Amino acid sequence: MSATDELRAGWTPASWRDRPAAQQPDWPDPVALEAVLDELERMPPLVFAGEARDLTESLGRVAAGEGFLLHAGDCAESFQAFSANAIRDKLRVILQMSVVLMYSTGVPVVKVGRIAGQFAKPRSSATEAREGMDLPSFRGDMVNDLAFTPEARRPDPSRILRAYHQSAATLNLLRAFTKGGFADLARVHAWNQEFVGTSREGRRYDALARDIDRALRFMAACGIILDDELQLHQVDFYTSHEALILGYEQALTRRDSLTGDWYDCSAHLLWIGDRTRQLDGAHVEFLSGVGNPLGVKVGPTTDADDLVALCDRLNPTRTPGRLTLVSRMGTSRVDDLLPPLLEAVRRAGHPVVWACDPMHGNTFTHASGYKTRHFDDVISELRGFFRSCEAADIWPGGVHVELTGEDVTECLGGAEEVLGEHLEERYETMCDPRLNARQSLDLAFQVAEMLRR
Numbered sequence: 001m002s003a004t005d006e007l008r009a010g011w012t013p014a015s016w017r018d019r020p021a022a023q024q025p026d027w028p029d030p031v032a033l034e035a036v037l038d039e040l041e042r043m044p045p046l047v048f049a050g051e052a053r054d055l056t057e058s059l060g061r062v063a064a065g066e067g068f069l070l071h072a073g074d075c076a077e078s079f080q081a082f083s084a085n086a087i088r089d090k091l092r093v094i095l096q097m098s099v100v101l102m103y104s105t106g107v108p109v110v111k112v113g114r115i116a117g118q119f120a121k122p123r124s125s126a127t128e129a130r131e132g133m134d135l136p137s138f139r140g141d142m143v144n145d146l147a148f149t150p151e152a153r154r155p156d157p158s159r160i161l162r163a164y165h166q167s168a169a170t171l172n173l174l175r176a177f178t179k180g181g182f183a184d185l186a187r188v189h190a191w192n193q194e195f196v197g198t199s200r201e202g203r204r205y206d207a208l209a210r211d212i213d214r215a216l217r218f219m220a221a222c223g224i225i226l227d228d229e230l231q232l233h234q235v236d237f238y239t240s241h242e243a244l245i246l247g248y249e250q251a252l253t254r255r256d257s258l259t260g261d262w263y264d265c266s267a268h269l270l271w272i273g274d275r276t277r278q279l280d281g282a283h284v285e286f287l288s289g290v291g292n293p294l295g296v297k298v299g300p301t302t303d304a305d306d307l308v309a310l311c312d313r314l315n316p317t318r319t320p321g322r323l324t325l326v327s328r329m330g331t332s333r334v335d336d337l338l339p340p341l342l343e344a345v346r347r348a349g350h351p352v353v354w355a356c357d358p359m360h361g362n363t364f365t366h367a368s369g370y371k372t373r374h375f376d377d378v379i380s381e382l383r384g385f386f387r388s389c390e391a392a393d394i395w396p397g398g399v400h401v402e403l404t405g406e407d408v409t410e411c412l413g414g415a416e417e418v419l420g421e422h423l424e425e426r427y428e429t430m431c432d433p434r435l436n437a438r439q440s441l442d443l444a445f446q447v448a449e450m451l452r453r
């Protein structure tokens with residue numbers, strides 16, 4: 001028995017099954033589900049415990065005010081939109097954002113994607129009524145299909161295996177891109193895609209990339225052998241998703257041979273959504289026992305005492321970097337709701353990373369019927385978050401955003417303004433509206449300015 005086992009007496013990878021589990025699909029064929037989970041248990045882990053520990057360490061530095069977390073990617077990954085180019089473009093925009101943040105602020109950026117496993121969605125309603133039919137809600141490609149037919153919406157466990165295999169392929173490509181030359185700082189110009197390069201933020205990015213080139217030439221002129229500096233040629237990029245479908249997470253949980261501790265090897269970081277953070281619920285029980293760094297979404301209904309109890313439960317050893325709290329209040333409420341939570345967690349002495357998700361509290365349905373968010377609301381919630389942190393003398397540790405590298409029209413606003421009538425042009429998301437690459441870059445420049453102050 002390892003030290004952490006003793007701390008969490010009674011925990012096993014299956015102990016969540018004795019607790020109420022919110023947001024689980026109603027699998028019509030439990031035997032088929034068990035067969036799939038058995039098969040998954042025999043599959044190789046997607047990530048390694050040592051990598052998860054490295055991320056905890058990096059996030060520990062963020063908690064201490066010595067780094068910044070950039071957590072970004074799809075709301076939901078999709079089977080149908082799976083392609084090497086889409087993965088490359090998403091990575092590219094995240095690399096661009098991190099370069100903007102690092103170069104403008106001098107603060108190291110920890111990069112975590114909502115990628116290689118983000119296939120399951122919590123829903124506000126278990127069913128959807130449309131066209132005179134009442135069908136199960138779409139819960140992500142890991143569970144059922146978006147099409148509104150009884151067959152498509154029937155939860156199908158074989159999708160869990162497909163999600164696993166797509167995650168493995170995605171991660172394989174990400175590892176190649178980040179370690180095999182694509183992420184080399186010498187290619188900083190090449191990350192600017194054409195449709196971005198011609199925009200105002202694209203030109204601003206180009207100017208910054210030229211400065212970086214000049215700095216690299218300067219260092220070379222000083223006699224530094226740039227080829228020998230691994231950090232200039234490779235990037236550490238971590239994966240994450242909401243740990244929602246607990247059978248999947250359990251099946252990929254393995255004991256680390258080095259420490260004897262349990263890790264959920266489906267991703268480096270797992271987070272608990274705003275709808276599944278009940279103290280006595282299955283999600284908290286499951287994640288309390290794995291060694292990965294964890295996130296918790298903190299929405300408007302969060303009670304300060306409950307939040308502290310949650311921190312105690314998920315991080316009893318108060319390890320810096322173990323826990324990231326992601327505030328998602330909505331722009332109109334962040335100034336009222338966040339400060340008491342910042343204060344309570346600080347008073348309790350928990351060394352958390354405070355990050356801001358400025359997306360999920362600002363979703364609304366446009367007159368055209370599309371679910372959207374306005375870029376101005378996103379920026380405005382970020383300002384409220386930075387303001388609250390500054391007033392409390394707490395380090396604003398990161399941002400959590402939904403984005404894509406593609407030229408979509410899902411969120412309104414931005415410098416090249418997306419208007420209501422544009423939404424239908426390229427609205428491609430499986431679930432929530434994402435920032436396009438231009439809006440994402442614009443956000444990075446604005447966050448860099450907030451951070452510098």
Ligand code: PEP
Nearest residue numbers: 075273274275297328360
């Ligand atoms: C999400 O991040 O996609 C999500 C559903 O967020 P939340 O749990 O904060 O609503």
Ligand code: CO
Nearest residue numbers: 075402431432
């Ligand atoms: Co979302």
